Amino acid sequence: MKDIQKFIAGFRNFRNEFFCREDAPFGLLCKGQNPTALVIACSDSRTDPSFIMQCEPGDIFVIRNVANIVPPYECDTGFHGVSSAIEYAVKVLKVNDIIVLGHSLCGGIDALMRDDAVRHTEFLNKWLTVMAPVREEVMEHFGEVNKKSCTACEMAGTLRSVQNLMTFPWIKKRMDEGNLFLHGWYFEMESGQLLSYMPTTKTFEPLTVSGVLSRKEDAAE
Template sequence: MKDIPRFLAGFKNFQRTYFCDGSTFFADLKRGQTPKVLVIACSDSRVDPAILTGCEPGDMFVVRNVANLVPPYEKTPGNHGVSAAVEYAVRVLGVEHVIVLGHSCCGGIQALMHPQKEKLGEFIAPWVRIAEPALREVNEKLSDKDFHLRQHACEKAAVLVSLENLLTFPWVFERVMRGEMHLHGWYFDLERGELLSYLPETGSFEPLVARCETKPAP
């Protein structure tokens, strides 16, 4: 298996950068973390938010799950992993920005749109149903469009569902209303290589970082 030796070699590079040759990078980090940004991203191996944004250790507090979903606030018995992470980031770390980062070609959204085809197990199906409002909206407005367009629309609408669900947490709502924290909906189009952001004033996702233009070969 080639992956494990490659991972170990990668850790050695990390070690050389941050711990060897007199580096003091982790001197402060070992005493605690003070990130100002919470990123809620998908578990998809292609969309690591730290890699996408070129972040250093300690720059962002990250929660990753299938389809970058946030459930609504509830106190029912259960293991509320995402809610616990959001609570820690907001109430303990005091983050100033929360980014929900969606992406194209999302397997979780595909599972939501075609549960029979994807042959979901016992945990995925109920989880992705958090985004059912997004699917209903797409089916109502874009029923005559091709699947590719509808999937992109559903991926973006699911980001908005998560943003709405964040506001059901009272301590998130209070900090947003006081202007102490800001919510952002981002969408990484991995087919086009561009980053979009939701703009409430236009009701659409607009480029934050547009796709790079390919230069013609000489």
Template sequence: MKDIARFLSGFKEFQRTYFCDDNKFYSDLSEDQKPKVLVIACSDSRVDPAILTGCSPGDMFVVRNVANLVPPYEKAPGLHGVSAAVEYAIKVLQVEHVIVLGHSCCGGIQALMHSDPETLGEFIAPWVKIAAPALREVSEKLTEKDEALRQCACEQASVLVSLENLLTFPWIWERVMTGRIYLHGWYFDLRKGELLSYLPETGSFEPLVARCERLDAKTPHQAK
């Protein structure tokens, strides 16, 4: 119950911010939403994209799932939740950017790499197999590397798999080719507090923002 009480206290603060004094902000949002960015992120509780980027309500359209995966385009019968959300963001909201946001310490990728599919449950095992190409690449190229490096490489490679799968959607491919939408692969290192972006020209993930200096690492004079 302590967590629930904390959530309700947080909502009260949210209510005071957006509704108590002047509710024009949400009054406008209730009429329409116009986010320019679609973020496909992991369900992991530590990597909320709005918190990481300091966004306000209405700034981004967010899809979250295990391991921030995008399945390839297909028309076979089924419940295509991620594809439906992507379609809405692209076709209805007309977003201009799509960010696939991966992260370190990802349980979904760890499950793909190490767990027996029979122990993962009936839904998780087939879902994380979307990233199987990433696992194959890591297994082929980094066989002799340590476990931490292999997992990081697989997490980052899975971001690229999702980007490739986005391009299998014909209406995304057409928009990318005509410059109406841009795809981005980001990776949040939650141990280092770094946000990286994939650069096609270098074939690697590079920092988007310079690392901050810890206050306790500064001299007393610098800290003033």
């Protein structure tokens, strides 16, 4: 109950800041949204992308799920929550950038790597199988589950999700037209660094305000 009271008090502060003052932003936001970026992030309670990047309401369109996974494009009769949100962001909101935001110490990736941790779950095990090929590649290289192999899987999983985005024909079309850019980012929780995958070096490198990367350099291939 104590936490619920904290949440209610937080909402009061939010309402005073964003609704009640004379220049409150929701006066305009109620008329529509115009985010320039889609961020696909993990559901982990410690990795809220709006908080990490200090975004204002309306800045980014966010999809969150276990292990920030983007499944490959499938046009069938199934229920595709992630794909439908991606479609809305790209086709309706016409975002210019899509960021897949992975992170260290990811519980979903840890469960994927240890395999038996989620084997008997109803939904989680099936969801994580999207990244089963990534796990196999990582295990072939490292041979065992440890901190290094889990980190490698977190980063490789982020890149696999970026690659899966390119299986959506309408994403590929906009990329070819030069008006949509994909990015693979990784939040290193222990050091507080935000890394970006660089196709030129094939490594994740720190993003800094003073060294802003060009779209061409930052966009994942």
